[in-house]
Amino acid sequence: DVKVTQSSRYLVKRTGEKVFLECVQDMDHENMFWYRQDPGLGLRLIYFSYDVKMKEKGDIPEGYSVSREKKERFSLILESASTNQTSMYLCASSFRQYTQYFGPGTRLTVL
């Protein structure tokens, strides 16, 4: 059974904190993705990675960075959290352009 896990379901942080969101997949997928989901805006792609140590900016990369040191793990970093980064964050993985598999999501609140 395919599995994508995210480090936290709920997270509360303060403005200015550095925040790490981690995602792990056990399917040996090449591609991994980070999205944020906001009401009325659907899913917006933040960053994706098609190989270890490789990354590409998505539609809204500002204020975020990513790290992929191992194939199964893709981390999203908020360098200095701000209130407008309060959102649901979804991680996904895929083999090439085929089906994306999603984790359960992390609901982040920045106070």
Added chain:
Amino acid sequence: GNSVTQMEGPVTLSEEAFLTINCTYTATGYPSLFWYVQYPGEGLQLLLKATKADDKGSNKGFEATYRKETTSFHLEKGSVQVSDSAVYFCALTGNTGNQFYFGTGTSLTVIP
């Protein structure tokens, strides 16, 4: 470029009603098309997919047919249940590159 447009919600139906959620797309080449479902508080799950024109994807009583001539992939179910209440996303991926393109989602509520 690639994009997906799906009907805006929210949609409210009575149990056993017929469901249609419209989805149209713009894409270069020959995309694969997907419907994902998101239940409250969860991530997205693949509901069904179709990889070429005239293919029909189906799962859990839901169906969608890949119509190249109308660039559409409408989701249908003949008789909805309360447990189908969720947000539904239409998506495509091109035959080159690795990105997915999602619609904005359609919220469905089924009332007993």
